[in-house]
Structures are given as structure tokens and as C-alpha cells.
Amino acid sequence: MTIGNVGRILPAILAALFVLAAGPAQAEIKKEWIDYTHGTKKLKGYAVHDEARNGKRPAILVIHAREGMTQKTQDLTEMWAKLGYVAFAADIFGYGEGVLPKSVDEMSAQTTIFRKDRPLTRARTQAAWDALVKHPLVDAGRVALIGYCFGGDVGVEFGSTGAPLALNVSIHGSFEKKYPEGWAKNAKGRFLILHGAEDVGYPMTTVQTVVDDLRVAKVQFHYEVYSGAGHGFSSPKGPDNERANTQSIATATRNMREVFGD
């Protein structure tokens, strides 16, 4: 290509550059805390959306890991909102009353409550769902759940209620060794299971039981395993976890685009 040619198409190039540059710059990420309750429990979820987009849109219900409503949970919620959806981090533990476990013991104490009391887990998640679908920008017919670690177990439990989820994503989900017979028969939408091959606490054999239950119930799923990645690869340590993190975000994004058509 000659300089003359460049000169002739320069306006077109500059126009293309302008469009490219203007796209992301126009995004106006709005963050808000939404107070809601479950019985007498005061809860506070974190809602994020892009104000540059108009009208109702798909939504993501983010279920946090054992650490609760940390900065990381908020950062992940913002990441998913940037795809153009309303992302809402559910408050499971009671952040609205100040519950934010600091030590591993405090975290385990919290998760144990919900692991033991399954009706509580379902009801607490339902409260978050109800708060989310009240959001004026949410298209309640297009909602995905994304659960991290503990949140993956919550996703299975909430999915078993027949909640109208389009997509139920677990990222290094902390699954039970065996869920009650037939739990998957009411599950709606597609399960997307993104897991590390070297997850010691929640090994592939455990995930296989969840996969087998989904197969028996003929629930749609996509299961993806990453070599070398341990539990918690979404806070990556080392190149294997980095790769697993990148791939899991890419696969989740692709699946959301597909099920939402948006």
C-alpha cells in the first residue's frame, strides 16, 4: 500500500478508530447497594450495571465464595456487569448486618450453617433472586447464576428448586460428595461446570457424581476441566491457575452470549 492510498483511506481509518475508542469509553458502570430482607435478616446485595445501555437486559446472580461480600466478590460482579448485564452479588451470610468472615475458621462457621440447613440455603438464595428480579432493568426471563466455591454448592441447591435459570455456572464449585437422589430432575437451563483438575478439596470424582446426576435427569450441561488448576483458581496463583481463570471467563462469557442471545 502506498502513502497515497493511506491518505485516501485515512478518514475511514480515523472513523474506525473513533468507533473503537468510543465504545468502551461510553460505558458508565453504576454500582449500588440494595437492601433487602429474608425474614428478620437484613441483607445487602451489590448491584452493578452499565448506564450507557438502555432498557431491560439479562442478569447474573453472583453467589460468593466462603469469604462473603469481599472486595473480590464485588470486583467479579463488576466484571460480569461489563458484558452489558445487570450483575447482582447476593448476600448469603448477612453482610447487611455486618457479617463478613475474616479468618478461615469464621468462613467455615458460616458455610457450615448453610451446608447443614439446606432449606435455609434455598430460601436465602430465593430472597436474593426476588430482590434481583425487582430491579427495573432486569429481564427476569434471562437470568444466570454464577457461583464460586461455596456458591457452586448454593447453585446446585437453588437449581434443584426449579428456579427459572437460563444458565447455572459453577467456578471451582465446592460440591457435596453426593446430593439427594433426583435433585436434578427439576433443574432448569444449562449447567456450566468449570473446574480445576487438581482441586484437592473437591476432586474430579466428586464433580463426576454431579455430572452423572445431570446426565440421568437429562439436564443440559457443559463440563470443563483445566489441568494443573487447584481450588480457587479465580484468584490465580501460578500459570496453570491463570490459564484456568482466563479460560473459565471466556467459556462463561460465550455460554451467556449463547443462552441470552445478547
Place this chain on the structure above:
Amino acid sequence: MRLVAAALAVLVSAGTAQADLRSEWIEYGHGATKLKSYLVYDDKTAGKRPAVFLVHRRNGMDEGTLKSADLYARLGYAVFAVDIFGFGQGVLPKTVPEMTAQIVTYYKDRTLMKARAQAGLDAMLKNPMIDASRVALIGYCFGGTVGIEMAYAGAPLAATITIHGTFRDHVSEDAKNIKGKALILHGAEDQVSPVAEVNKIIADLRRAKVDFQYELYSGADHGFSTPQNAAEERANVQSIASSTRYLKELFGR
């Protein structure tokens, strides 16, 4: 000016989408067997390029194999669909018993399987457009066994990708010889190569600390790249998206 260069790069890369595919038959021999493999590439990519070494299903060098080759060639790679059965001397199984007769020959004789595939790899690497350091193998069904066999033998592959692969009688310890990565794309309802067969390979790869990714698609049976229902349509779409993303990452283009 750097901005202009960047914009031009965008325009140029957009241009390759319209590239035309060129294909040719590459004839070579393996012992007394005459072989004829299919090489396909786009005519817009200049210089050396990464390559896909594609190993066919039990159907051999049929229309489906050529179509799969064309699919990956459109990504800007040279694709070489290797002749395993002897298409060069007219072997193209038509019926299932004919297909089975062919694959059993190679399943039973692993030395022949590897040597036949190697002859193809050698023929491919002679082509000056191919960057020998950037070769990925994609194997369908029977081609999955060939792929794992090659990889376990230490073939210089940057990645081995299986799409509803079969994994027959591999020597687990040989996984330590693998040079590159592995991507396993499989149907959860594969009756020919069930999940238990895949799990054995995954265990080998883990033990050998191979960089791998494994994807399992619900409702998909063997051969989902020729989809028979909605679940297999989805598996096919996902597997193409995943392999495409994987190759782009692997080759950096």
C-alpha cells in the same frame, strides 16, 4: 502514525476473512503403500504459517474429512488431512463393516499406525509454507486414538486435539513423552468411547503433568461433529469454538 499502523493492522486482518481457499493433493509413499493427503490453505496468508495435522474418522478421506480441513484452513492455518488407510491407492470404505475392517487393522498394529501417521507428518513438514514448530493435531473418532498414540510417542506436536476421540489401549506410562498440550472435546453420551475411557486418558495426562483442557457436552453421542440432534448441534458448535480459541492462543494468531 502508530495509530494509523494499528488501524491498518485491523483492516488487513479483517481482509483475511475473505481469503479464498486453495487445496492440493500431496502424494507420497509409506513402504509400498501409495498415499494421498489433502492440503488446504488460504491464499492471503504470506510466509510460513502454523499447521493443523488432521486425522480422519473411520470414514477415511471422505467429504466430511475435507470439509473439516477447510473449516480450520479458514482460520489462516495450513491443514493437512492425512491419508491413513491408503486413499492414494483407492481405499475409501463405504459400509460400516468396511470401515471397521480398516480401523481394526490399525488398532491392532500400533507400529503401523504410528509409522503411517509419521509418513504423513514428514510429507507435510516438507512443505515450505509450514512452520514445523507450530503444528497441532486434530483427530476425530479413530483419529483420536492415532493422535494420542502419536503424542504418547513424543511426536513434535504443539497440541493434540481430539473431537469425540476413541482412546483404545494406550500405554499409560507413555504419557510422559508428550511434548505439547492436549484438548479433549467429548460427548457425555458417547457409546463408542464412553466417559470412563476418557477418564483413563485424563488420569494419564494428570500423572504426566501435561497441560490439558477437557470439555464434556451433555446429550452428545459419538460423532457429534456430524450432528444428529439439538444436543449434538450444540456440542459441535462448542467444540469448534473451543478448538478455534485454543489454536489462536496456541499459535498467537
